[in-house]
Amino acid sequence: MPVTVAVDAMGGDHGPVVTVPAALAFLEERPDAQVILVGLAPALTAALAKSRSRAKARASVQACTEVVAMDEPPADALRKKKDSSMRVAVNLVKDGAAQACVSAGNTGALMAIARFVLKTLPGIDRPAIASQLPTRKGVTTALDLGANVNCTPQQLVQFAVMGSALATAVEGIERPTVGLLNIGEEDIKGNDVVKETAELLKAAPINFYGNIEGDDIYRGTTDVVVCDGFVGNVALKVSEGLVVMLYDFLRTEFTRNVARKAAALAAMPALSAFKQRVDPRRYNGATLVGLKGVVVKSHGSADRLGFTHALFKAHAEVVSGVLDKIGREIAAVPVPAAAEPAEQDAG
Amino acid sequence: MPVTVAVDAMGGDHGPVVTVPAALAFLEERPDAQVILVGLAPALTAALAKSRSRAKARASVQACTEVVAMDEPPADALRKKKDSSMRVAVNLVKDGAAQACVSAGNTGALMAIARFVLKTLPGIDRPAIASQLPTRKGVTTALDLGANVNCTPQQLVQFAVMGSALATAVEGIERPTVGLLNIGEEDIKGNDVVKETAELLKAAPINFYGNIEGDDIYRGTTDVVVCDGFVGNVALKVSEGLVVMLYDFLRTEFTRNVARKAAALAAMPALSAFKQRVDPRRYNGATLVGLKGVVVKSHGSADRLGFTHALFKAHAEVVSGVLDKIGREIAAVPVPAAAEPAEQDAG
Numbered sequence: 001m002p003v004t005v006a007v008d009a010m011g012g013d014h015g016p017v018v019t020v021p022a023a024l025a026f027l028e029e030r031p032d033a034q035v036i037l038v039g040l041a042p043a044l045t046a047a048l049a050k051s052r053s054r055a056k057a058r059a060s061v062q063a064c065t066e067v068v069a070m071d072e073p074p075a076d077a078l079r080k081k082k083d084s085s086m087r088v089a090v091n092l093v094k095d096g097a098a099q100a101c102v103s104a105g106n107t108g109a110l111m112a113i114a115r116f117v118l119k120t121l122p123g124i125d126r127p128a129i130a131s132q133l134p135t136r137k138g139v140t141t142a143l144d145l146g147a148n149v150n151c152t153p154q155q156l157v158q159f160a161v162m163g164s165a166l167a168t169a170v171e172g173i174e175r176p177t178v179g180l181l182n183i184g185e186e187d188i189k190g191n192d193v194v195k196e197t198a199e200l201l202k203a204a205p206i207n208f209y210g211n212i213e214g215d216d217i218y219r220g221t222t223d224v225v226v227c228d229g230f231v232g233n234v235a236l237k238v239s240e241g242l243v244v245m246l247y248d249f250l251r252t253e254f255t256r257n258v259a260r261k262a263a264a265l266a267a268m269p270a271l272s273a274f275k276q277r278v279d280p281r282r283y284n285g286a287t288l289v290g291l292k293g294v295v296v297k298s299h300g301s302a303d304r305l306g307f308t309h310a311l312f313k314a315h316a317e318v319v320s321g322v323l324d325k326i327g328r329e330i331a332a333v334p335v336p337a338a339a340e341p342a343e344q345d346a347g
Numbered sequence: 348m349p350v351t352v353a354v355d356a357m358g359g360d361h362g363p364v365v366t367v368p369a370a371l372a373f374l375e376e377r378p379d380a381q382v383i384l385v386g387l388a389p390a391l392t393a394a395l396a397k398s399r400s401r402a403k404a405r406a407s408v409q410a411c412t413e414v415v416a417m418d419e420p421p422a423d424a425l426r427k428k429k430d431s432s433m434r435v436a437v438n439l440v441k442d443g444a445a446q447a448c449v450s451a452g453n454t455g456a457l458m459a460i461a462r463f464v465l466k467t468l469p470g471i472d473r474p475a476i477a478s479q480l481p482t483r484k485g486v487t488t489a490l491d492l493g494a495n496v497n498c499t500p501q502q503l504v505q506f507a508v509m510g511s512a513l514a515t516a517v518e519g520i521e522r523p524t525v526g527l528l529n530i531g532e533e534d535i536k537g538n539d540v541v542k543e544t545a546e547l548l549k550a551a552p553i554n555f556y557g558n559i560e561g562d563d564i565y566r567g568t569t570d571v572v573v574c575d576g577f578v579g580n581v582a583l584k585v586s587e588g589l590v591v592m593l594y595d596f597l598r599t600e601f602t603r604n605v606a607r608k609a610a611a612l613a614a615m616p617a618l619s620a621f622k623q624r625v626d627p628r629r630y631n632g633a634t635l636v637g638l639k640g641v642v643v644k645s646h647g648s649a650d651r652l653g654f655t656h657a658l659f660k661a662h663a664e665v666v667s668g669v670l671d672k673i674g675r676e677i678a679a680v681p682v683p684a685a686a687e688p689a690e691q692d693a694g
Contacts, residue, residue, distance in 0.1 A: 183580040214584025218592040233530040237561025267614035
């Protein structure tokens, strides 16, 4: 059965100039895939006209009239732009015309629209943002990376189950180890939420490793890392900032004088290989996990290669049946879901 | 006036083998300094006997009978080991025999002992752990890095004032900019504590820059970064883990084959300069700020160079009068300190 991915072709810093060639590159690599490019007709036509890819035959166009701005308040995007490329792409998943959608647009708007249109899976209070990060041993699946600022222990348990299902489905890990991000200083380790979460995780249907600390993420201590969205977002952005700084320092040292520049030439194969290994484009694509549909968020500044990887990720999640897997595993959680009021949808 | 630093010579993974030579190296660089080495007499005598440094004349020994273990519960260290090297070193500050103390021992124990013995400065509810981190522009002073898992907005304001005073005193920055660590995703940015803190900081006697995100730390966006101890500790440890991973990858690429190894030789000056620039030993030494005394915590695994830098830091804080500065600035905060119950000392 073909896998159809709805692409918010207008999203991100670059729009169709990046999303359309990336979609065609994706189709060339995945012969079972189809894409529906959603966007303003003139922009899509122009971008498609530039390509001679034979994969075009598997790309269709769905015209819409609006675009969500990168800095638009999510509530506005949800209420006022019913014909935005983002909304229409998510609708295609809801209607079953596509099995997944990918957008490089405004994260908050995508989360709000996806929650409103698709709803959460049974047993899931709130979706989380999950992504793979490189480690010394391979990759780890980390969540939540910014969707939920305050989390209950029950929600963190749901994240653990979803992360575990993702790691199994996408990375092929049989019984992924799950670590709970905590701190090791002081006698009283962690706050009350983390402590209660650890107790609940011991009874959850996952392979709970225990508490881990920040340095365990890149050490690859566990296959899954669970934390609230505030901590996860800070950890992710701190990492991005640190990598930029280190590259900057490396570049400075390798261009300081003529001798250093000559050395840089000799060192180029090693430096290139190093850079490729931690190339953030290869890890592009965060999953909005917990929804009744596969939704992948690409980095807004992603280039063609990066956006293509986000499409690969959406494809892999569909093929591996991640939604069914989450549904089965969350049903096995012994603790009842948090007694929160029913989902407050903003639409 | 000479500056006397009390050294917990038994603390850390290595004890006197590192702390004693480091103290002598420190004395050689700071002619106005004296040290009091606190520890078990045989160990100190052995370590001192190995050195021919003329700076020995400015080092005295204070014998004690106990040592706090690295994994000892802080409450035990506080209650049961009244004659530990850590406790005696802190007592020397309390008694005025030293102006600062430095320990590479158990962080929780050091915090508990320092709080109990020295007490907090007027207007400060709880001490924080502050440290300088390298940035693309220079350094930034970040706090809290792990002492306080849950913080009130009033406490975060106190951290901001203390961090600002530290940056001025130690880094010589006139009106340091202060950033509040937050996240940018979603429409509702940050949690309630962070939002209320931002309002209070606008009225505080500091140069408040506004909210910043994780990547701003290493970008050097602000001179001071304020966050709670959970987030700060995760950010710090994530950074440590990421640097280790990147070094590991670089080493792998530069040793992959003979050609790569030859390139590494050519690239050595650049790679060494790069490594030195981000050498964590140069940034070793976290300040337990907010106490009636200068207390600096060295990394437990610090080697001689690292421990020497922690001593430099303690010296600089004494010379620059950081305690008086914090006292003056906290008195200017318009908001009354949090109406918490009186300090709960565990002793």
